[in-house]
Amino acid sequence: MLARDFIADSLYNPHYGYFSKQATILSSTEPFDFPSLKSSHDFSKKVAQTYAVEDAGPRPSHGRQLWHTPTELFKPWYGSAIAQCLTADYMLKYFPYEDFIIYEVGAGNGTLARNILDFLRDDYPDIYDRTSYRIIEISPQLAKLQAEQVKKEHSNVSIMNKDILHWDTPDLSPCYFIATEVIDNFPHDIIRYRTEDLQPAQCVVTVDGDGTYTELYEPITDPLITRFLAYRKALNQRPLALSRGLTSTTWRRFRQILPFAPNLTPPEFIPTHLLLFLETLRKNFPQHRLLLSDFSSLPDTIPGYNAPVVQTRYLGTTIPCKNYLLQPGYFDIFFPTNFERLSEMYGLIMGQSQGSQALDIRSSPIGGSEQRLASDFFSARGRSDSGPTLTPKGKAARIGAPLCSIFTHKEFLSRYANVEATTLQNGENPMLEFYQNVKFLF
Known part of the structure; x- marks a missing residue:
């Protein structure tokens, strides 16, 4: 099979794929009390304690595949920042004439969806009443978890257990697409x-x-x-x-x-599956606005250009590997993204749908x-x-202003987040200072 099909089978096979059967997202019950922590060192200790609690108990022979996301570490403030960004754009362009339609691809535990909807309900009730939140989730297990975590509080959520790359139902309405830490696991x-x-x-x-x-x-x-x-x-x-x-x-x-x-x-x-994703957006969601966040660089990659990190966890320790040709289902395979090249390709593909050239x-x-x-x-x-x-061959088609902008992790959160809420006693802010190898595209 092609390399992308081997990687897809390793990650997403419904019977033994890494995300289908092994991976678990770290999720503390309550948000961290950032103002009570003295320094980033104390915050890291809190995260380690959370790992220890969730990793306790009998382990599978291959080890528990537990990993974290900024959404979980900095909830609800990380989700609130994304909500503030989308709300500002929606109010500028569509309110009150169009509904606020949000799609999220790969919603994990449902934490980001819940934080966004909580923010809208509490701070923008008029917009919340016009909000429709639609989750597209490839994993049946995660889709069930999202329904339990989000739908019990927010009736305006719908969950579609489907692969976004197989989407075949056009939506011609203005809408927003969220993909945070999704495209790094797109097969290449x-x-x-x-x-x-x-x-x-x-x-x-x-x-x-x-x-x-x-x-x-x-x-x-x-x-x-x-x-x-x-x-x-x-x-x-x-x-x-x-x-x-x-x-x-x-x-x-x-x-x-x-x-x-x-x-x-x-x-x-x-990134051939990333290309499929962009073409899917162009074909089925012609009036979308994309908010995407992921790794722009990664340490410990395997040999090659734009190569992935291949790793697993064993007895609570993360182990990097030197090859992706390993037993499918037991190893995470995730890639960095060149955001500058992605921005150019996104503009070119979306420009075609508009008949620009x-x-x-x-x-x-x-x-x-x-x-x-x-x-x-x-x-x-x-x-x-x-x-x-x-x-x-002529010059590449570049017409008008760019369709999107690129932000560093710190730039985006400094603009849209409640920075004071995650500032520690010594003035450090882990939400701004961690994840320096992550960028946003919006």
């Missing part, structure tokens, strides 16, 4: 470039009778990988694996005569540097029998 594909001619190859994962997983590389035939590379080419985004030295014909010829020179570049993990994205990704794909790529028939349509 792997490509490598042949050093002799810089042609890309796609990764497939095989398994033998002994259960050993192996990577094989073949010419790219997958339509989704083809589409991603075409978008990237249209945006003039340089492939991460292609150094300036490799693009030199003279240097490549010299490399060929070196003994034991590799014939493929290091692997590059490309036809984009030729149909040629083979291994075509010449002066070719790109034709604008009828999104036709129902897919590839034509007569082969790809080639047109001269």
